[in-house]
Amino acid sequence: MTDKVSSKDKLIKTASRLFQLQGYHATGLNQITKESGAPKGSLYYHFPNGKEELAIESVRLTAKFVTNRMNASLRKKDDPVEAIQQFIVELVEEFKQERRTDGVPIAAVALETALVSEPLREECRLAYESFQNVFTNKLIASGYDEKKAKELGVVIHSMIEGSFLTSFTAGNVDALLVISKQIPVLLN
Amino acid sequence: MTDKVSSKDKLIKTASRLFQLQGYHATGLNQITKESGAPKGSLYYHFPNGKEELAIESVRLTAKFVTNRMNASLRKKDDPVEAIQQFIVELVEEFKQERRTDGVPIAAVALETALVSEPLREECRLAYESFQNVFTNKLIASGYDEKKAKELGVVIHSMIEGSFLTSFTAGNVDALLVISKQIPVLLN
């Protein structure tokens, strides 16, 4: 039982990283098995439905990981404006690392597969819902009424997602820094 | 000279549509030539650098097309708040068409290739810059000072890009409608 999940976990972890960096179609199963160090023949044992199933579980893992990271960041400040800006600062810092170890979480997979794989699309939708809820919950805890908090959760998530995409493409953090300044305007 | 550019144009137009719908790696050159109706053997004559070159010109065409569309939409109202909301309304209407004829412009290509193709990344960066400038120019024309207008251009573009991604993934227009309500708050 000790190593029973180890192989499966290695595959999911490696796949999560590669899907994030390269997207869905550019990432081959050969590359995943090779880089994971997991036994090559074990992939279809753990994921009978092949690549799609592996991608679904990878998106789920990435969503959980990112959500936890967001929550940990937002906990550092009581004031929601400062908390969200703190989170963006951490995004910026990570972005500045020379060695780009990850891209925009799940975005490439979502765009590539939303029209062709219903279960994969649904898993991506859940991921974004989870990201929105992190902001919404922070606002509710700060006294915002639920309706307003839900709307602002969507707005803040959209701003960060969009500026992350822009920054990723531009290769700099300009867009992220600009939207950070507008957070106080939004939370009035 | 009449049909000289016709074949090349057909290839670029078809490629633009397919890259937008399926992403870069999922779209094969065979599919592009077949659906374009352009002669199969002409691709490497018009695009000696192969797929990358075709993608660059496709992103350029998409950027020009979308920019024009945005400008046409924003021209319909003098007030910048109403104008931007008008644009979002048109996005929503188009989104509701059953037959999904296009996805999120260039986003998939940008995410898939930014880390592996410098010229393609640069073309995507220019596209986003062009989108931002549409909003910025509208604000300048409405009396905003240049610095403020540039910042708000980035912010509005980020919000729309992010909510478009979210809506595309969710399969509904909820996020787009929510951010539209926040435009007046931002333009204060």
Place this chain on the structure above:
DNA sequence: GTCTATACGTTGATAGAC
């Protein structure tokens, strides 16, 4: 649970005739 071998399609790309 894991491994090897293999099947079969498709990819991007090139060469050479026309």
Place this chain on the structure above:
DNA sequence: GTCTATCAACGTATAGAC
């Protein structure tokens, strides 16, 4: 400008031994 033939590489997936 266009076409056909062809290439090697890689894609996913399966079968069957261990």
